Amino acid sequence: xxxxxxxxxxxxxxxxxxxxxxxxxxxxxxxxxxxxxxxxxxxxxxxxxxxxxxxxxxxxxxxxxxxxxxxxxxxxxxxxxxxxxxxxxxxxxxxxxxxxxxxxxxxxxxxxxxxxxxxxxxxxxxxxxxxxxxxxxxxxxxxxxxxxxxxxxxxxxxxxxxxxxxxxxxxxxxxxxxxxxxxxxxxxxxxxxxxxxxxxxxxxxxxxxxxxxxxxxxxxxxxxxxxxxxxxxxxxxxxxxxxxxxxx
Numbered sequence: 001x002x003x004x005x006x007x008x009x010x011x012x013x014x015x016x017x018x019x020x021x022x023x024x025x026x027x028x029x030x031x032x033x034x035x036x037x038x039x040x041x042x043x044x045x046x047x048x049x050x051x052x053x054x055x056x057x058x059x060x061x062x063x064x065x066x067x068x069x070x071x072x073x074x075x076x077x078x079x080x081x082x083x084x085x086x087x088x089x090x091x092x093x094x095x096x097x098x099x100x101x102x103x104x105x106x107x108x109x110x111x112x113x114x115x116x117x118x119x120x121x122x123x124x125x126x127x128x129x130x131x132x133x134x135x136x137x138x139x140x141x142x143x144x145x146x147x148x149x150x151x152x153x154x155x156x157x158x159x160x161x162x163x164x165x166x167x168x169x170x171x172x173x174x175x176x177x178x179x180x181x182x183x184x185x186x187x188x189x190x191x192x193x194x195x196x197x198x199x200x201x202x203x204x205x206x207x208x209x210x211x212x213x214x215x216x217x218x219x220x221x222x223x224x225x226x227x228x229x230x231x232x233x234x235x236x237x238x239x240x241x242x243x244x245x246x247x248x
Contacts, residue, residue: 022111023083024226025074026053027094029117030143039214040089040222047223050083058093059140063100063153066142070094071101075109085111087226091213092117092188093142099157099196112163112229114222117209119189120166120196122148122155128180148193159198165225167218168194169207186212201231 024044026037034055041053054077056070071088078086086109088098095118102110119126126147129135136144145153169186172178182190186209195202207215224232 021083022049022085022087023078023081024049024051024087024089025071025078026051027070027074027088027090027097028055028058029090029092029094030058030139030146032058032091037089037091037213040219043219043223044089049087049226050078050081052077052081058142059138062141063093063096063145066093067097067100070097085109087111088113089222089226090115090118092119092209093146094118095120096146096154096157099160100153102161103157107162110162112165112226113160114165114167114225115194116167116212116218116222117169117186117189118166118194118196119146119154121193122146122152123189123193124148124180124182125177125188126152160196161198163229164196164199165201165222165231166194166196166199166203167212167221167231168202168204169209169212170204171206171208173208173210200229201225201234203231203234 026034026041028034028036034053037053041051044051052074054070054074056066058066075086078084090098090113095115098113123146126143127149130144130147148155150156168189168191170184170191172185172187174187177187178185182192184191186207188209191204203221205215205217207218212218221231
């Protein structure tokens with residue numbers, strides 16, 4: 001059996017594998033690191049994706065600078081690896097960075113995006129605590145920009161312009177913070193706040209904000225959305241896809 005025949009046989013026997021050239025950029029949340037996305041990184045790699053797990057200084061800069069740094073770095077690494085199209089899987093703040101970047105840049109070569117616990121409409125936790133001493137030290141300038149006000153960044157970004165699936169958590173291990181949030185919530189972000197206009201799919205799971213990216217069911221549904229454009233058990237919504245880029 002020659003090498004080409006072997007590759008074809010493996011492809012036929014492994015229909016769950018993604019196209020070998022597809023890239024997934026992982027963006028962690030506020031006050032976290034790329035290590036928090038390692039479980040996702042490993043599972044995505046086993047599924048056949050080229051994965052770039054980006055570490056960025058979430059507590060050192062404001063959202064505009066973080067977006068230009070982290071998202072652009074992911075795109076650059078995928079391009080260097082000749083991996084295309086580029087998908088994103090984000091946790092919390094990471095989703096806002098993607099939204100900010102693509103509200104200022106054309107979403108060329110972007111495949112699909114899955115956001116885990118994103119504060120797409122901001123978080124009431126920030127509204128209530130951003131002026132408390134120590135908040136800025138723990139959460140940096142980006143943390144103070146995640147409120148629910150019209151002038152806060154999440155509410156200023158408008159509808160998404162890419163294929164997006166959102167997974168929101170309904171379980172909390174921080175009951176104190178949950179008192180500041182509309183129910184249901186994940187301890188940092190309410191279910192309602194995770195929604196955003198233009199998304200293609202939305203699902204809730206009994207997971208907490210800090211650990212949802214390590215949950216087996218979250219990871220399974222993330223993989224399903226990346227491959228199918230819909231969460232398992234849901235019909236793809238073709239109407240939410242952005243229009244094709246105009247030809248030159």
